[in-house]
Amino acid sequence: MALSRRLITTAIRSRISPSIRLPGAHRFFNADAVSHPSNRVQVYISRATDPYLNLSIEHFLLQKSPPDSVILFLYTNRPCVVVGRNQNPWVEVNLSQLKSSNNGIISDDGNQGDVLLVRRRSGGGTVFHDAGNVNYSVICPPESFDRNKHAAMVVRALVSLGARGARVNERHDIVLDVPSSQNTQTFKISGSAYKLTRLRSLHHGTCLLSSRNLPRVGPLLRSPAAPYVKARGVESVRSPIRNVGLESDNAAFEEAVVAEFGAMYGNVDPEIVTPSDAQEILRDVPAIAKGYTELKSLEWIYTQTPQFTFSTHPTNEDPRSRPPLPDNLPPDFHAVMTVRHGQITEVSGTDLLKPLNSTYLHQVTDWRSSVGNDPVGRWLNSLFGVGDTS
Numbered sequence: 001m002a003l004s005r006r007l008i009t010t011a012i013r014s015r016i017s018p019s020i021r022l023p024g025a026h027r028f029f030n031a032d033a034v035s036h037p038s039n040r041v042q043v044y045i046s047r048a049t050d051p052y053l054n055l056s057i058e059h060f061l062l063q064k065s066p067p068d069s070v071i072l073f074l075y076t077n078r079p080c081v082v083v084g085r086n087q088n089p090w091v092e093v094n095l096s097q098l099k100s101s102n103n104g105i106i107s108d109d110g111n112q113g114d115v116l117l118v119r120r121r122s123g124g125g126t127v128f129h130d131a132g133n134v135n136y137s138v139i140c141p142p143e144s145f146d147r148n149k150h151a152a153m154v155v156r157a158l159v160s161l162g163a164r165g166a167r168v169n170e171r172h173d174i175v176l177d178v179p180s181s182q183n184t185q186t187f188k189i190s191g192s193a194y195k196l197t198r199l200r201s202l203h204h205g206t207c208l209l210s211s212r213n214l215p216r217v218g219p220l221l222r223s224p225a226a227p228y229v230k231a232r233g234v235e236s237v238r239s240p241i242r243n244v245g246l247e248s249d250n251a252a253f254e255e256a257v258v259a260e261f262g263a264m265y266g267n268v269d270p271e272i273v274t275p276s277d278a279q280e281i282l283r284d285v286p287a288i289a290k291g292y293t294e295l296k297s298l299e300w301i302y303t304q305t306p307q308f309t310f311s312t313h314p315t316n317e318d319p320r321s322r323p324p325l326p327d328n329l330p331p332d333f334h335a336v337m338t339v340r341h342g343q344i345t346e347v348s349g350t351d352l353l354k355p356l357n358s359t360y361l362h363q364v365t366d367w368r369s370s371v372g373n374d375p376v377g378r379w380l381n382s383l384f385g386v387g388d389t390s
């Protein structure tokens with residue numbers, strides 16, 4: 001007779017704790033152990049909050065786990081904005097606000113802190129992570145991959161915790177239907193992204209449980225440069241978001257997801273990655289250290305951007321109307337820039353920008369000195385998130 005989800009959850013609760021150091025906690029970072037055919041079902045929970053590290057561990061598991069195994073990896077990151085593999089950070093993110101010490105984003109310790117910019121290796125749209133958001137990752141054989149299957153697993157975990165309105169929508173996102181006196185409102189509480197290889201498939205997603213930063217996420221993900229940019233990459237689909245609103249904490253959600261995963265594939269003890277483990281991982285596991293260094297590099301974050309065109313006025317290729325330019329710009333100011341892999345390759349219009357040909361956008365630290373015109377430079381600083389904008 002199968003155990004109920006509640007009994008399974010109760011059975012694993014004592015095994016999930018940020019303070020428990022489980023026997024053999026380091027064995028999965030050994031390439032031979034993680035790829036051993038006997039490791040058919042594996043569950044890991046990271047207590048490190050470094051998004052570059054957690055994504056590097058995830059990539060390590062994707063590459064090294066047995067082809068027929070199933071893996072669950074849960075982690076919570078410090079405040080960060082994560083763009084998809086084929087996205088444009090200058091379009092998706094208000095970089096000035098992200099870099100500002102006055103952005104209002106509350107960190108794990110309750111203080112205002114920096115917000116990191118991350119480009120993941122999977123596709124999909126831009127998401128915000130913080131301490132009130134738990135991320136889940138499921139790795140399985142391609143023949144077992146289904147965009148809804150593991151999202152439905154997370155929905156069952158949420159329902160078991162009392163989120164009766166949770167469901168998977170037609171876009172494979174997890175949404176929450178919230179009834180009111182007049183109608184039912186639907187909010188996105190979890191977005192998903194995927195990475196498929198010949199031998200393995202990855203489905204990872206977010207789950208907004210109790211973020212204190214939701215009112216600030218919208219402005220952070222609204223770029224002032226977007227109206228002037230025609231991009232080839234993937235643009236995010238914006239949806240109303242909210243927290244799940246449960247009284248339970250992150251650990252309860254982790255327990256419920258582990259229980260549902262165990263009901264599908266068989267119960268195993270989750271292994272905990274502590275913050276001190278993380279430092280050892282970076283020192284002792286070359287594959288993870290290499291991935292970590294790559295994800296943190298400005299070259300990865302910015303020069304992986306697909307080609308785009310910046311234009312101050314409508315063009316044949318991009319006839320959209322533009323917002324009015326600031327009144328203090330030269331009356332004849334007109335600029336078009338083509339940017340490939342983060343590098344300016346063509347410039348037309350005003351002579352002010354022509355010296356910037358072949359320059360990488362992310363290497364411009366202050367547009368005022370680059371263009372030799374203070375009003376133009378300040379305006380470009382505000383669009384591209386660098387230098388003085390006042």
